[in-house]
Amino acid sequence: MSPQRELLQVEIEKVEISGLARMLTTFTTGVPNQTLRFIGRVGDEARYTSGPFSSNHMFDPMNPDEAYAPRMAEILAELRHEIEADGWVETAQGEQSWALTFGRPISE
Secondary structure (H helix, E strand, O other), X not given: OOOOEEEEEEEEEEOOOOHHHHHHHHXXXXXXXXXXXEXXXXXXXXXXXXXXXXXXXXXXXXXXXXXXXXXXXXXXXXXXXXXXXXXXXXXXXXXXXOOEEEEEEOOO
């Protein structure tokens, strides 16, 4: 019988910021920005949360890429390092570079 494993999925979520901050960012950059972060979830439980980063991808804001979110790769690398330091091993990657799945045996 193989040991049971738990799975952790990296997702992306929007970070709520004040209307004034959003307006100032749009005014200074000329492009509407979204503040996003990565969440590492096991089921419905958020176990890991990255720092925030901005994305100005106007057409698909919840699917950023490095061209529209310059700090995204750095923030993802930091989160990935934290997850792997806790014994998780990457088992899959989705269509987006940030859509990662990690697994590890369930400790008893």
